[in-house]
């Protein structure tokens with residue numbers, strides 16, 4: 741990933757062994773400081789409306805420092821907007837102390853977009869993480885323009901709709917006009933589309949396969965589509981049956 745120009749690694753304490761294993765492997769191959777580490781904090785159970793325990797949140801962040809082995813950590817976001825007053829308070833303090841470079845929050849649920857927009861206005865955040873894909877464009881109407889207006893950086897999550905977009909194009913070739921701008925695979929087509937939004941800072945597709953990672957990084961090469969080509973890309977995908 742790093743050798744091919746990849747820089748950002750997005751993880752979270754709640755992603756099973758992800759933070760622990762990626763931190764260990766990066767350390768073993770001497771790449772820790774060449775990676776921009778984005779991790780998250782949330783000590784509440786999924787969907788819980790309880791208040792988070794600040795000392796538990798601090799302990800979780802300390803665990804991330806240990807697992808990743810880099811200080812300051814580049815970015816810590818409050819996962820899924822969970823108890824922002826408490827957990828944003830914890831990471832804001834650590835940012836003030838110089839232990840975290842950037843702070844933010846994430847949401848990948850359309851029904852939470854009003855809360856995400858409120859958080860973007862109410863808290864002094866540097867980043868958000870939000871779902872955005874060529875067939876999931878609500879963030880481009882509601883959230884990305886606000887990020888641009890407020891100067892907040894954007895990590896694009898779920899750029900393939902998990903496996904949904906690949907199912908929609910199964911059996912089809914990437915059209916020649918897209919291949920001309922370097923999108924010679926569907927993964928590159930989907931990533932180039934979201935990367936070209938002026939509010940996008942970074943796209944974080946996930947994969948368990950090195951071959952797919954190299955394919956995905958290939959989207960960073962060649963051209964990005966302009967507004968006209970992006971409309972053409974949307975029309976093509978919109979014309980296909982839903983997955």
Ligand SMILES: NC(=O)c1ccc[n+]([C@@H]2O[C@H](COP(=O)([O-])OP(=O)(O)OC[C@H]3O[C@@H](n4cnc5c(N)ncnc54)[C@H](OP(=O)(O)O)[C@@H]3O)[C@@H](O)[C@H]2O)c1
Pocket residue numbers: 750751819820846847848869896897898899900901902903906927944945946947948949951952953955956
């Ligand atoms: N609330 C949050 O904070 C939140 C929520 C969701 C996601 N996220 C972030 O967003 C990242 C991406 O989201 P996601 O994993 O849900 O969805 P995604 O990136 O849209 O899709 C991942 C799927 O695409 C496949 N894939 C990847 N590259 C491919 C390629 N080149 N060709 C064919 N298939 C390919 C993967 O399978 P293979 O393993 O077989 O490649 C996997 O099934 C996550 O890792 C996470 O960091 C954050």
